Amino acid sequence: MDYRHPRYCWPRAPYGYYDYPMKKGLELAEAYIPYQQYTTSLSPMEALRAGTMFPELVRPYEKKGCEGGKADESCSR
């Protein structure tokens, strides 16, 4: 087992990392964000509430509070 292999040192290796030569168009030392594909849109009211009209971009943040104001394991930090 080669622990220097990206499979072992990265929880999630970038796309195409394992199968060099990489997928067409992907190069080393470049950052990639996939293009968004249009699917459907939220209604104007839903979009205002969500902060985006694109359901695939909705990434709500769940706040985990500290029980009783104490910083223990129940605290999100």
Place this chain on the structure above:
Amino acid sequence: MWVYEKKLQYPVRIKNPNPKMAKYIITQYGGPDGELAASLRYLSQRYHMPIPEAKAVLNDIGTEELAHFEMVGAMVYQLMKGACPEEIKMADVGTYFADHDNAVYPSTGTGVPFTAAYIQSKGDPIADLHEDLAAEQKARATYENLIKLADDPDVIDPLRFLREREIVHFQRFGEVLQKVREYMESKKYF
């Protein structure tokens, strides 16, 4: 030039003053990862973008950041307004109050005034777009920290909206990065 609409992008209606929360939130007004810095960064970088789509995205997002700057200013103002000097002293916001009363001044929570040193306009579109992607992540992280510090739903709600916008901006900058890279690649061969 700009057309101004006399309303906020997302409503801010905070009923209870909370000077301590104002002190936390003001960093998104005049701090290193704040909305003013974001706006000036994108609006300054747009000139040297090599393709019209990139100029347009920086222009649009830079404009939207101004609307966020306005929302954050409204939040700070509403949180400071009506707080009595005793509350301000209790919340340890006396140093700010001494300089600014309950006015909104672009600074960090610890009173460091806004500076353009928070931003760069490098002239290299790829380098600048990477800064923009990082800026969106840092703003998202700041909003998450602020949500952790807040317990008033009137405060959390607009913070949640602003955080989601950073995610959308990140996606747009990522798409622009790819388009700019493809354009620069195509210029190498033709």
